[in-house]
Amino acid sequence: MNKKNMMITFFLILISLSFLSFFFFLYMLKYKIMYFMMWEIIILSSNYMHMIFYLDWMSFSFLSVVFFISSMVSLYSMEYIPQKKNQFINLIFLFVISMMMLILSLNIMSILIGWDGLGLVSYILIIFFQSDKSKNSGMLTLMLNRIGDVLIIFSSWILFMKGGMNFLFYYNISYNFIIMFIIICAMTKSAQIPFSSWLPVAMAAPTPVSSLVHSSTLVTAGIYLMIRFYNYFNHFFFMKFILIMSTLTMFMAGMAANYEMDLKKIIALSTLSQLGLMMMTLSMNFIMLSFFHLITHALFKALLFLCSGIMLHSMKNNQDIRFMGLMSKYMPYTIISFNVANLSLCGFLFLSGFFSKDLIIENYLLNDNNLTIFFFLLVSTSLTVSYTFRLIYHLSFFNMNNIIIMKMKENFIFNMVLMVMTLLSMIMGSMYNWSFHMIFYEPTMSLYMKYIIPFIIFMGLNMSMFFLYKKNTFFYSMWFLNYSIVNLKNIQLFLTSNIFNSSNFGIFELIGSQGIYKYILMLSKINTSQFLINFKTLTLLSIFVYNLLNYL
Known part of the structure; x- marks a missing residue:
């Protein structure tokens, strides 16, 4: 079997598993059933070591997303990574197996196997190109994630000393050290403050790796772990700690993304901001909303990275958005998918993203929460709108300044992957919302509270203008008020000039003096015989139309 056939086979297997997992998700959600499987591996003295798998609608919904994105990335990599296809597919396979171990397990030992597997495969994928930059980035990522790995090993050792490694046996017992270790472990994997530096650095990996690993699946593993064991973390001190750290992460990432010029790092910082939003939602006891946003975010963020990979691939790996522009002219399908995401x-x-983010903000507004946290949520959401429209402006409308362009063309496989991912980014939010409607609390808000969300968007658009231009211009022009007046004047001049041009060079040429002169000149060129023939034809046609109208 050659490399291309092997990748196609791997794609078909993953897409089949994705559809099968989605079917089980709907089936288990509808009939409210779950399966619990436990195998006894070994008994050491009085300690029992088990392999535990917990199958329910939540695990299958996350698995379906992991399988689907993995299948799209494997198909995408057929064109993006022409060399070392076998090694890349093997690493993707190991990554999927590690994610399955983490998603389905309830025993801390089996979780540790999947957790370490994710860290190891992530490190190998980051250094896939074997450059100095990728090696340094891989080492930094590995060392920061090792902190969480060591803490989860400590947790397993403490549980082993207490008689077992199964969380289910310790539901009514409080182990504060274990809980704190697990929380910090989840924070390292999900890149929360103070462990946030590894995620933008990990963008040295190939773009398909960033799409699968560092945007949609691996970075959400910590969030998923905390959702699974939320009942153990539901303590005031722990929730307050998570709320503060996640809010700071969301605000810090939004500010950094507005000043960043590297395309992949901007998307990575947006991922970091959304991870902070998920963690903050979880700390406010909105467990299902956090999981809902985790699923929807995985789809459109993977699409963002896939689109950016095509653009970087076509521009000789240039990642500076200041040297990009007018992509809508050269790569229309890619930029449409990019803007949808x-x-x-x-x-x-x-x-x-609307269904999950709107529910999060509305539920927060209807609860008695801290005003300072609400301010940070408001500003962070506005920053998201700001750096998003800044990115859209630079890639879609900004004049192209790149002189190193090698080729600007789109591939059939790339377009097919983008079309499928774009479709899912548009419809899966509503589908999951309809599926979860019995689980979510649908808030009913007053009209003035509903206006808060459009206000956030408007504030984000103004902030994008702030970051597009210099700050001293912002303050000098009285917060762009001078520019708004100038723009109104320009719009008026533009409309009047268009009306003048269309009338002066359009209809007035036909009915004015110049049009009459051209008509007389045309009649003078017609000889007498042609004029009589045309006159007779016109007369007969008029008589026929008159009789037809009288008959009707």
């Missing part, structure tokens, strides 16, 4: 990230109406 960006609008979904902003929570644009009826896209996937």
Whole structure:
């Protein structure tokens, strides 16, 4: 079997597993059933070591997303990574197996196997190109994630000393050290403050790796672990700690993304901001909303990275957005998918991100929460709109300044992958919302509270202008008020000039003096015989029409 056939076979297997997992998700959600499987591996003295798998609608819904994105990335990599296809497919396979171990397990030992597997495969994928930059990035990522790995090993050792490694046996017992270790472990994997530096650095990996590993699946593993064992973390001190760290992460990532010029790092920082939003939602006891946003975010963020990979691949790996522009002219399908994913990230109406982010903000507004946290949530959401429209402006409308362009063309496989991912980014939010409608609390808000979300979008658009231009210009022009007046004047001049041009060079040429002169000149060129023939034909046609109208 050659490399291309092997990748196609791997793609078909993954897409089949994705559809099968989605079917089980709907089946288990509808009939409210779950399966618990436990195998006894070994008994050491009085300690029992078990392999435990917990199958329910939540695990199958996350698995379906992991399988689907993995299948799209494997198909995408057929064109993106022409060399070392076998090694890449093997690493993707190991990554999927590690994610399955983490998603389905309830025993801390089996979780540790999947957790370490994710860290190891992530490190190998980051250094896939074997450059100095990728090696340094891989080492930094590995060392920061090792902190969480060591803490989860300590937790397993403490549980082993207490008689077992199964969380289910310790539901009514409080182990504060274990809980704190697990929380910090989840924070390292999900890149929360102070462990946030590894995620932008990990963008040295190939773009398909960033799409699968560092945007949609691996970075959400910590969030998923905390959702699974939320009942153990539901303590005031722990929730307050998570709330503060996640809010700071969301705000810090939004500010950094507005100043960043590297395309992949901007998307990575947006991922970091959304991870902070998920963690903050979890700390406010909105467990299902956090999981809902985890699923929808995985789809449109993977699409963002896939689109950015095509653009970087076509521009000789240039990642600076200042040297990009007018992509809508040269790569229309790619930029359409890219903008759909960006609008979904902003929570644009009826896209996937809208359903989850709108529910999060509305539920927060209807609860008695801290005003300072609400301010940070408001500003962070506005920052998301700001850097998103800044990115759209630079890639879609900005004049192209790149002189190193090698080729600007789109591939059939790339377009097919983008079309499928774009479709899912548009419809899966509503589908999951309809599926979860019995689980979510649908808030009913007053009209003035509903106006808060459009206000956030408007504030984000103004902030994008702030970051597009210099700050001293912002303050000098009285917060762009001078520019708004100039723009109104320009719009008026533009409309009047268009009306003048269309009338002076359009209809007035036909009915004015110049049009009459041209008509007389045309009649003078017609000889007498042709004029009589045309006159007779016109007369007969008029008589026929008159009689027809009288008959009717």
